[in-house]
Amino acid sequence: MNIALIADDAKKELMIQFCIAYKGELSKHSILATGTTGKLVAEATGLNIQRFMSGFQGGDQQILARIACNEIDLLFYFRDSFYPRKDEGWEFAGRDILRLCDLNNIPVATNLATAEALIHALERGDLDWRNIVNPK
Numbered sequence: 579m580n581i582a583l584i585a586d587d588a589k590k591e592l593m594i595q596f597c598i599a600y601k602g603e604l605s606k607h608s609i610l611a612t613g614t615t616g617k618l619v620a621e622a623t624g625l626n627i628q629r630f631m632s633g634f635q636g637g638d639q640q641i642l643a644r645i646a647c648n649e650i651d652l653l654f655y656f657r658d659s660f661y662p663r664k665d666e667g668w669e670f671a672g673r674d675i676l677r678l679c680d681l682n683n684i685p686v687a688t689n690l691a692t693a694e695a696l697i698h699a700l701e702r703g704d705l706d707w708r709n710i711v712n713p714k
Contacts, residue, residue: 579651579705582641583611583619584633584675589656590615592690594622596654600697601625607700610644612637638675645678652705653679653686654693 581604585593597604597619609627611619616629630640644650655675679686685705687693699705 579607579700580644580649581607581609581652581654582644582650583609583615583627583654584638584641585612585615585654585656586633586658588658588660590618593654593656594618596656596690596693597623597625603697603701610641610650612641638672642675642678645675645682645684648682648684650684652696652700653684654696655686655688656690656693657688 583593583597593615601623604623604625609619609625610616611627611629613629613632613635615633616627619625620627620629631637641650641653645653653675657672676686676688678684685696685699687696696705
């Protein structure tokens with residue numbers, strides 16, 4: 579599966595800790611991430627991560643394009659709901675990412691509780707239905 583990682587600044591440490599905890603399962607898949615998040619997670623875990631630009635440089639839009647082309651199977655998108663991101667257009671990018679995940683039937687976690695539920699489903703093989711619903 580192609581798994582994408584995005585984390586707002588205030589949630590990067592949480593993403594790192596999540597990826598350390600579930601490194602074994604994540605290592606079985608192709609991981610893509612926005613630039614800074616990918617760099618920090620790769621340094622902390624040793625996972626091989628395809629990095630795009632940083633979010634404020636267009637990394638969110640690069641992942642958005644992959645979602646639109648149905649090239650992402652699962653998204654971990656840790657958002658800071660208290661403080662919106664400073665980069666211009668964030669509100670639209672964040673909304674578009676979630677909208678396209680809905681349209682393309684892509685499981686997405688925006689918080690730790692949902693991320694853990696999805697990673698356990700991934701471990702059990704419960705997400706294999708995507709190959710039937712959205713064959714590539």
